[in-house]
Amino acid sequence: MLGNENEQRPTFLLVDGMALLFRAFYGTAVTGQFMINSKGVPTNAVQGFLKHMLTATNHFNPSHVAVCWDMGSHTFRNELFDGYKANRSDAPVEMIPQFDLAKEAVQAFDIPNIGLAGFEADDCIGTIAKVSAKDSRVSILTGDQDMLQLLDEHISVVLLKKGFGNYDVHNPDSFYEWKGIKPRxxxxxxxxxxxxxxxxxxxxxxxxxxxxxxxxxxxxxxxxxxxxxxxxxxxxxxxxxxxxxxxxxxxxxEIKCDVPISCPLDDAYFQYDDEKVRYMLETHEFRSVLRML
Structure with a gap:
């Protein structure tokens, strides 16, 4: 009976934007492949991010998609502990123009960009996942194992592995088999x-x-x-x-799951205008992504 109920539920893919963007940047930056376009803007992080996201939508075929972002480095956790993330250096100069560019690209696919100052993307994901899991099957696409604490009957975590399209998909049972403890x-x-x-x-x-x-x-x-x-x-x-x-x-x-944000399922319905997307990709010379469409 539960299987049938699961089949009928919408499938909602929540994307950890920062995790994918930084992963894509450092995957190519080590060899100096910043993919600078004719306007002088580096695009390696955004192109890699889009390839990760689109590979996942092709693989998991979600009915709904949203992307969550950090909104600046200062959050309530810095108020609790001065040293929180204090070991991290500033983003590389080639990365800076790509933050807004990534959001613009997501918008072209008619996917909601979600974030709230004072909170991390994790908190936004946790909040939306818990609310959405009442009516849909939620998958969280990330490279961050912190998200595993959110696992429950209707929330799975898709951990990116090396390359594109390689995943470790976890539910509470697989997590227990792996670590010997419950997600919480x-x-x-x-x-x-x-x-x-x-x-x-x-x-x-x-x-x-x-x-x-x-x-x-x-x-x-x-x-x-x-x-x-x-x-x-x-x-x-x-x-x-x-x-x-x-x-x-x-x-x-602990990921906060009561952040004052919302993402109604209808807003995240995954259906994009091919012409609009191609125009955005061509404008910014995202050639490696264009080849995927």
Whole structure:
């Protein structure tokens, strides 16, 4: 019965715009292939982003699509912790004109661009995914494993692998088989082990292996703290020394799913005007994408 219900639901692909754009940029930038057009504008990130997005729409055939973006680097997480993402350098100069260009390209496909100042794309994706999952099957296209905390019965996460069209598709069952914990426990996992990419430490000296073992045994940070006396002396000492950072790291790790934005399903219906898209691609000389149409 559930299978039939799933078949009848619309399929909504939520695209993590920044994850795809940066992935595409660094995939070609290392060899200096910025694909500068006749106007002097680099297009490597946007072309790679569009190829990732269109390969996925061809592969998964969603009925609805939306793209979520970060809107500036400062978010509520920086208010909580000064060091949040402080290790990241400014975007390369070749990347800067491509942020607006990517949104313009998405708009040409009549796909909504979504973002809200003060929040990350992850928070927008989490909010829209949770609301949309009531009526549709949601897939999140990203390269970011943080999104795995959002998995549930009607939300899957499509992780990009190397190249184009190679994916690891996860649902709660496959995630449990892989990590041995439930998706929501991913938040506590990151709180314990920290995140070098986002620059918060978690509990110094506790890596993924120990964090997973503790969560398998005690389920949550609360469960671990209630059973401190059962931990090894080393584990107990490390956790007690970093209690404040542990709780803060959990706040930083959790994707907010109550951001004041919305994306009604009707707005994201995936159907574009071929002529309008070709005009945009030709104007900006997106030759590698034109070949895909």
């Amino acid at each position: 426990q991913m938040i506590d996992l990151k709180a314990l082990m920290g995140d070098t990419a986002d620059n918060y430490p978690g509990v110094k000296g506790i890596g993924e292996k120990t964090a997973l073992k503790l969560l398998m045994e005690y389920e949550s940070i609360e469960g671990i703290l209630e059973n401190l006396s059962s931990l090894t002396k080393g584990q107990r000492t490390k956790i007690e020394a970093e209690l404040e950072m542990l709780h803060l790291s959990r706040k930083l790790a």
